[in-house]
Amino acid sequence: MASLISCPHCGPRPKEEFAVRGDATLLRPAPEASDEAWHAYVYLRANPRGVHVEHWQHVGGCRRFLVVERNTLTHDVLSVADAAEVAQGGAA
Amino acid sequence: MSDLSSLPVAFDWQHPLSAILTSDVRAVDHLEILARPSIARVIAAAGESVAVAAILGGMAGVRAAGPQEWIVLDDDPQAALPARLAERLGSLAFVLDAGDGEVCLRLSGPHCRRILAKGVGLDLHPDVFGLGDGGFVLCHAIRMHLSRTGDNLFEILAPRSYATSLLDALKRMGREFDLSVGLSG
Numbered sequence: 001m002a003s004l005i006s007c008p009h010c011g012p013r014p015k016e017e018f019a020v021r022g023d024a025t026l027l028r029p030a031p032e033a034s035d036e037a038w039h040a041y042v043y044l045r046a047n048p049r050g051v052h053v054e055h056w057q058h059v060g061g062c063r064r065f066l067v068v069e070r071n072t073l074t075h076d077v078l079s080v081a082d083a084a085e086v087a088q089g090g091a092a
Numbered sequence: 093m094s095d096l097s098s099l100p101v102a103f104d105w106q107h108p109l110s111a112i113l114t115s116d117v118r119a120v121d122h123l124e125i126l127a128r129p130s131i132a133r134v135i136a137a138a139g140e141s142v143a144v145a146a147i148l149g150g151m152a153g154v155r156a157a158g159p160q161e162w163i164v165l166d167d168d169p170q171a172a173l174p175a176r177l178a179e180r181l182g183s184l185a186f187v188l189d190a191g192d193g194e195v196c197l198r199l200s201g202p203h204c205r206r207i208l209a210k211g212v213g214l215d216l217h218p219d220v221f222g223l224g225d226g227g228f229v230l231c232h233a234i235r236m237h238l239s240r241t242g243d244n245l246f247e248i249l250a251p252r253s254y255a256t257s258l259l260d261a262l263k264r265m266g267r268e269f270d271l272s273v274g275l276s277g
Contacts, residue, residue, distance in 0.1 A: 009159050010227050014213035017230045060230030062158035082159075 002077045009062045017060030024055045024067045049073055108255040115272035121201030123273045129165055130173040131190040136160040140184045155226045155239045195255040197248040203269040204244050210265040232261040
């Protein structure tokens with residue numbers, strides 16, 4: 001993990017100010033979706049060697065949820081965006 | 093049901109740091125504990141952040157505290173700041189009186205950046221952290237609001253429940269520079 005995350009609101013901050021909140025690429029299934037779909041949503045996680053897209057919360061700063069794209073192999077942080085803006089833009 | 097009208101309505105207010113030992117001599121690097129400032133926290137209603145920023149922009153003592161959020165401070169406890177702000181902002185924003193919930197400290201002196209660098213993971217160089225800049229930062233695992241209000245003057249706001257822990261951390265951060273601590277007023 002890189003030692004700095006550039007928060008879009010607060011600027012570059014040490015990673016200790018952030019808390020990881022899990023995979024940001026998962027989409028919640030419909031309530032009537034199959035048990036397999038719910039099992040996959042709740043339990044199954046890919047752990048690729050490389051790029052991860054995750055939710056991180058800036059708990060020590062602005063308290064906003066962010067979508068952080070980072071590489072677990074090179075420790076690079078590739079992009080950081082506010083999760084609300086990502087959700088409105090329909091990206092991620 | 094108990095009769096609530098028998099409860100006392102006037103409480104004895106006490107500063108959370110009133111019992112600490114203050115320095116006998118004021119050093120060049122000094123940490124001032126404000127007696128009881130008037131503090132208001134402002135959060136803009138959805139979509140109104142530009143309008144709120146425009147109104148607050150013309151006022152004194154306004155500190156940025158994140159997206160759509162501000163802290164307004166007045167040294168005078170009688171300023172009735174939250175009430176005045178709530179009246180002025182109306183439905184544009186939510187205003188919270190934080191005067192009893194937060195303590196305000198002012199760190200001044202030529203070594204203030206080196207003192208803060210022992211606890212804050214932030215670039216405090218004057219060219220990067222300019223006059224009036226501010227935001228929430230983590231200092232020794234305590235979330236506090238830090239703002240630069242002068243050339244060598246920083247203002248710290250923290251929840252009163254963390255005041256003694258934060259003061260202890262700041263004293264240790266400033267020990268190398270003989271940081272003095274004193275109550276204002």
